Amino acid sequence: MMKVPALVLFSILATTAPDARSDIYQVVSRNGVFSLTNIHRTDRNLVRVPRERPVLVRAPNRILPTHKLPRRAPRKAPRYALIVAQAAFEYDLPVELLHAVITTESNYDPFALSPKGAAGLMQLMPETARDLGLHDVFDPSANVRAGARYLKRLMKMFDNDLSLALAAYNAGPGAVLSYGSVIPPYPETQRYVPSVLGHYQRLQADAKRPR
Numbered sequence: 001m002m003k004v005p006a007l008v009l010f011s012i013l014a015t016t017a018p019d020a021r022s023d024i025y026q027v028v029s030r031n032g033v034f035s036l037t038n039i040h041r042t043d044r045n046l047v048r049v050p051r052e053r054p055v056l057v058r059a060p061n062r063i064l065p066t067h068k069l070p071r072r073a074p075r076k077a078p079r080y081a082l083i084v085a086q087a088a089f090e091y092d093l094p095v096e097l098l099h100a101v102i103t104t105e106s107n108y109d110p111f112a113l114s115p116k117g118a119a120g121l122m123q124l125m126p127e128t129a130r131d132l133g134l135h136d137v138f139d140p141s142a143n144v145r146a147g148a149r150y151l152k153r154l155m156k157m158f159d160n161d162l163s164l165a166l167a168a169y170n171a172g173p174g175a176v177l178s179y180g181s182v183i184p185p186y187p188e189t190q191r192y193v194p195s196v197l198g199h200y201q202r203l204q205a206d207a208k209r210p211r
Contacts, residue, residue, distance in 0.1 A: 122147025
């Protein structure tokens, strides 16, 4: 069977299906390749992507203003600097970006646990952690490496569009695709994306300042 990229597949289905927000399923092949489809079939590797119930806002494609960002990183940040640097190098991501995600997700608390079950420094959901082969979500090194791997996967999926990759990290790739590859109109996600980007820009600026 010919493999069709997830984004192309979704574009085709969205133009033919009466409900563009039909269920999205995650497929993981034996060699670990991750893809999405809205065609349901009996398959042990087929997992329905959970979708948060949308909260409609007046301007769904407009990013809402975020809270005031701290001027400096938390004191715990240096403790994980080597772990973050190694993960950034391994997955070819800016180290400042990973620090920005961690700051927004857990504020460097390795034992952070959200009401929805997201855990660890990079707040990985249980299904995502299992997909990434992560056994101990509270192990800082393993959590950051898995989170970086997942973020890199999302960057590739959304053609290196950082805003969409971050939206998918927060709300899930199925949610971003189901809204036509825009930031979903969830208040949490529309706060999350500019928060991470704000931290990222600040950390980049700090890195360029002469020491």
